[in-house]
Amino acid sequence: xxxxxLQSLPAAIAQGMIWGIMAIGVYITYRILDxxxxxxxxxxxTGAAVCAVMIIGGQPMWLAILAAILVGMLTGLxxxxxxxxxxxxAILAGILTQLVLWTANLKIMGAANRALPAMKFNLLxxxxxxxxxxxxxxxxxxxxxxxxxLFFGTEFGASIRATGANLNMSRAQGINTNLTKIFGLxxxxxLVALSGALLAQYQGNSDINMGKGAxxxxxxxxxxxxxxxxxxxxxxxxxxxxxxxxxxxVYYIVYTTVIYLGLDADYLKMLSAILVAIFLAVPYWKKxxxxxxxxxxxxxxxxxxxxx
Amino acid sequence: MLELIDVRKTFNAGTINExxxxxxxxxxxxxxxxxxxxxxxxxxxxxxxxxxxxxWPIDSGMIKIDGVDVAHLSxxxxxxxxxxxxxxxxxxxxxTMEIEENLAIAARRGKRRTLRWRISAKERAEYRQALATxxxxxxxxxxxxxxxxxxGQRQAVTLLMATIQKPKVLLLDEHxxxxxPKTADKVLKLSEKIISENNLTxxxxxxxxxxxxxxxxxxxxxxNGQIILDVSGxxxxxxxxxxxLKKFSEISGTGFANDRALLS
Ligand SMILES: Nc1ncnc2c1ncn2[C@@H]1O[C@H](COP(=O)(O)OP(=O)(O)O)[C@@H](O)[C@H]1O
Ligand SMILES: [Mg+2]
Numbered sequence: 001x002x003x004x005x006l007q008s009l010p011a012a013i014a015q016g017m018i019w020g021i022m023a024i025g026v027y028i029t030y031r032i033l034d035x036x037x038x039x040x041x042x043x044x045x046t047g048a049a050v051c052a053v054m055i056i057g058g059q060p061m062w063l064a065i066l067a068a069i070l071v072g073m074l075t076g077l078x079x080x081x082x083x084x085x086x087x088x089x090a091i092l093a094g095i096l097t098q099l100v101l102w103t104a105n106l107k108i109m110g111a112a113n114r115a116l117p118a119m120k121f122n123l124l125x126x127x128x129x130x131x132x133x134x135x136x137x138x139x140x141x142x143x144x145x146x147x148x149x150l151f152f153g154t155e156f157g158a159s160i161r162a163t164g165a166n167l168n169m170s171r172a173q174g175i176n177t178n179l180t181k182i183f184g185l186x187x188x189x190x191l192v193a194l195s196g197a198l199l200a201q202y203q204g205n206s207d208i209n210m211g212k213g214a215x216x217x218x219x220x221x222x223x224x225x226x227x228x229x230x231x232x233x234x235x236x237x238x239x240x241x242x243x244x245x246x247x248x249x250v251y252y253i254v255y256t257t258v259i260y261l262g263l264d265a266d267y268l269k270m271l272s273a274i275l276v277a278i279f280l281a282v283p284y285w286k287k288x289x290x291x292x293x294x295x296x297x298x299x300x301x302x303x304x305x306x307x308x
Numbered sequence: 309m310l311e312l313i314d315v316r317k318t319f320n321a322g323t324i325n326e327x328x329x330x331x332x333x334x335x336x337x338x339x340x341x342x343x344x345x346x347x348x349x350x351x352x353x354x355x356x357x358x359x360x361x362x363x364w365p366i367d368s369g370m371i372k373i374d375g376v377d378v379a380h381l382s383x384x385x386x387x388x389x390x391x392x393x394x395x396x397x398x399x400x401x402x403x404t405m406e407i408e409e410n411l412a413i414a415a416r417r418g419k420r421r422t423l424r425w426r427i428s429a430k431e432r433a434e435y436r437q438a439l440a441t442x443x444x445x446x447x448x449x450x451x452x453x454x455x456x457x458x459x460g461q462r463q464a465v466t467l468l469m470a471t472i473q474k475p476k477v478l479l480l481d482e483h484x485x486x487x488x489p490k491t492a493d494k495v496l497k498l499s500e501k502i503i504s505e506n507n508l509t510x511x512x513x514x515x516x517x518x519x520x521x522x523x524x525x526x527x528x529x530x531x532n533g534q535i536i537l538d539v540s541g542x543x544x545x546x547x548x549x550x551x552x553l554k555k556f557s558e559i560s561g562t563g564f565a566n567d568r569a570l571l572s
Contacts, residue, residue, distance in 0.1 A: 151423075155416060158405075158426040162413050165402035169410075172361070172400070173469070174387030174417040235453075 005260040010130045012256040016249030017137040022195035023248045024241055025188040026218030033184040034164040038094030040192045042101030043075040044211040047193025048200035049108040052116045065197050072193020073186045080182030105208055112208040116200055123201040141245055149238040160184050213269050220272045221248035223279040309509045310337040310477050315359055315369035329355040331533035342503055344520035345513040347530030353513040357479045362386040374476050388418020391470030393483040400466030403455030410454055411435045414469035460491035471502050478510040517549045531560045
């Protein structure tokens with residue numbers, strides 16, 4: 001029924017906003033810091049687990065969410081230490097932390113799944129109360145965007161952006177790039193864990209498998225946001241962050257549509273992976289096209305690398 | 309101001325790619341010295357500058373800036389003493405950040421980066437003035453992304469970034485080599501102007517022997533990881549390119565015919 005489809009859209013919007021906060025975390029590492037951080041597949045569940053266990057244990061909501069964010073930041077710190085102080089490539093560092101978190105998440109929850117029924121607990125967001133949830137999620141999204149806008153506008157925030165933009169220049173200008181990289185990972189995973197905390201409440205449980213493929217959803221949201229809404233952003237950082245959330249909402253609307261059309265939703269992960277792969281390939285293809293044009297001198301490039 | 313004592317560096321030691329890049333470099337720069345550095349490809353010119361900047365640790369020797377032993381400091385810690393401009397115009401600036409943001413980052417070199425706003429109105433006015441001295445019209449494009457600028461413009465901005473806070477030593481590594489001759493000349497003149505106006509101590513690597521003679525008060529030539537010639541004052545002023553070539557073949561022991569190729 002088409003009316004059913006329309007009725008399922010608010011849920012897609014709510015989900016899109018929750019995952020959009022995670023996607024902003026991915027944006028920080030992938031776009032600002034220029035590292036691909038796979039920690040998120042684990043840290044989103046960590047956020048969910050910490051929040052769920054604390055709410056079940058009778059702790060106040062704000063404390064549960066705050067704790068989820070802090071523990072999420074800790075997961076970013078672990079990846080940062082693997083990467084920066086142990087010289088492990090960022091992708092591998094993230095995968096290692098994922099594995100650490102697999103165990104940690106199970107131990108936090110004490111089981112593979114913890115139920116967090118909205119009937120029993122007074123939750124901030126819940127599938128049952130969609131309109132209230134959407135309202136609260138809008139507040140969260142605005143708060144996250146505003147805080148990040150302010151943070152990345154500071155001296156320290158700008159040094160994180162510089163680190164991702166040009167490592168060589170950053171060091172030459174006295175930026176401790178080890179510190180900025182670690183801090184970027186910490187901040188990113190704090191946001192991812194916040195998203196996990198909201199997701200656990202929304203779907204009414206925290207599950208050890210809930211983060212599987214999160215990185216791909218995050219990248220897809222970033223890419224869709226830039227492709228569809230990039231024109232709105234121009235140079236405004238806050239709007240750029242909003243477009244990431246919009247990208248995530250579009251992703252979940254597509255997801256909902258696919259299910260409505262009766263297509264096998266199992267294909268969706270594969271499709272998003274292919275979509276992300278193609279979008280990641282475009283800049284690479286463009287660069288290669290440029291390289292093979294006679295205007296470019298490969299010798300110069302080699303020399304520049306030697307100096308580096 | 310800058311002192312290098314028996315600095316040695318071997319890359320890939322113990323492998324077939326082993327390269328003794330610095331084999332006992334000794335150099336003493338007085339305050340206000342503007343030293344040009346020449347030498348063949350692979351002579352170790354960039355390696356000397358990278359050793360000073362702390363891109364990697366040296367194997368042995370001592371590096372002192374203004375009396376401070378910096379050999380054990382990391383690259384970002386040494387940055388507070390140094391201004392650097394690289395051969396590749398892409399290397400010295402953050403392309404995705406605005407001109408004024410790049411300058412503000414440089415203005416905080418060696419200082420703590422806090423949660424204060426990254427640029428103040430007062431700074432903006434200062435940067436506008438500084439950019440105007442470049443005479444490239446950049447003072448009206450302060451919020452443009454640096455990636456939109458040409459190579460020469462980027463080198464000029466990098467030069468400004470390197471000197472916006474007076475560095476103890478300015479390191480220029482073939483910073484005009486990637487530019488077309490006209491732009492290269494402009495950037496070179498600008499460099500000299502900034503160096504003399506601020507009485508900076510500078511090391512400038514160049515592959516252009518005439519430039520090496522024309523600029524600065526002292527010239528050194530490198531070969532095989534060592535300084536093989538060090539000329540200053542009147543003696544330097546009297547130099548010609550042919551004399552340099554002759555000196556090079558005398559000291560390095562290679563045939564004269566090869567030298568022009570080697571040195572250029
Ligand atoms: N990071 C590095 N790793 C390995 N070898 C290097 C490195 N940097 C420089 N070299 C080698 O050291 C030698 C001196 O290089 P360099 O100082 O760049 O020469 P130039 O005088 O042309 O600037 C060259 O043989 C170069 O290949
Ligand atoms: Mg060189």
